[in-house]
């Protein structure tokens with residue numbers, strides 16, 4: 224019987240799926256944070272189900288002598304050393320669809336919060352200030368949303384934004400003209416997006432081609448007063464450049480769910496009044512966590528029992 228370790232907090236429904244598929248499972252949700260213990264036990268398992276706390280470094284992978292599959296309940300596999308896993312013949316899977324709606328909804332929530340300065344207005348009201356004249360917002364209707372990345376999450380954001388009567392332009396080298404038509408967006412170059420967007424939202428993985436895609440040079444090409452939302456990955460925006468652009472007013476506001484260093488417990492951007500921050504909550508809904516847990520358990524079981532690969 225294959226044996227799987229769940230080393231991060233995952234819905235218990237995943238455990239049941241493993242059992243139903245005849246897979247022995249150890250549910251140790253705090254183990255991922257304990258590097259030494261993980262190193263000690265990882266050699267016992269054929270499969271591993273993780274979220275983001277477990278770091279599958281080269282060292283841990285080297286100790287994983289029986290491991291055949293790592294399943295990430297979520298989209299990003301940043302916490303897995305893919306070349307090291309590949310070298311050992313370990314399949315790495317993710318669940319690219321399970322939390323897309325939830326993450327897209329967070330991006331829309333962040334955009335609306337930025338447009339109406341909701342966190343600041345909330346804090347001011349609770350402080351008894353009743354600053355009705357201070358919080359003058361902007362409408363999103365008829366504004367242009369610049370989508371950087373029009374994949375699973377980006378295309379859902381585009382759909383919701385169109386429901387809000389926004390015009391959506393998208394920069395994505397993989398977006399075909401047919402797909403652009405299907406999702407109702409105008410495919411543009413990055414420079415065109417920067418020049419036209421009132422709001423910019425990022426939905427790409429962090430790879431060499433996207434690292435600091437929003438840097439000082441890009442920010443200089445935006446409309447003055449642009450608002451930027453990032454619910455994807457921290458390294459997509461040069462945080463120092465964003466700080467300067469927020470200070471100068473080139474950027475009117477930024478809503479950030481992700482940071483270069485996470486957990487982000489201290490960051491110069493926290494000082495800026497026109498910044499809204501959340502602690503990487505993009506995928507944090509009950510529905511999404513249930514989806515990704517079920518999917519990852521099904522995928523790992525199918526691989527261990529039948530060699531089926533649905534998302535590697």
Ligand code: MLT
Pocket residue numbers: 274275296297298299300322455505506
């Ligand atoms: C993901 O990669 O699925 C999201 O960023 C959410 C997460 O890391 O929990």
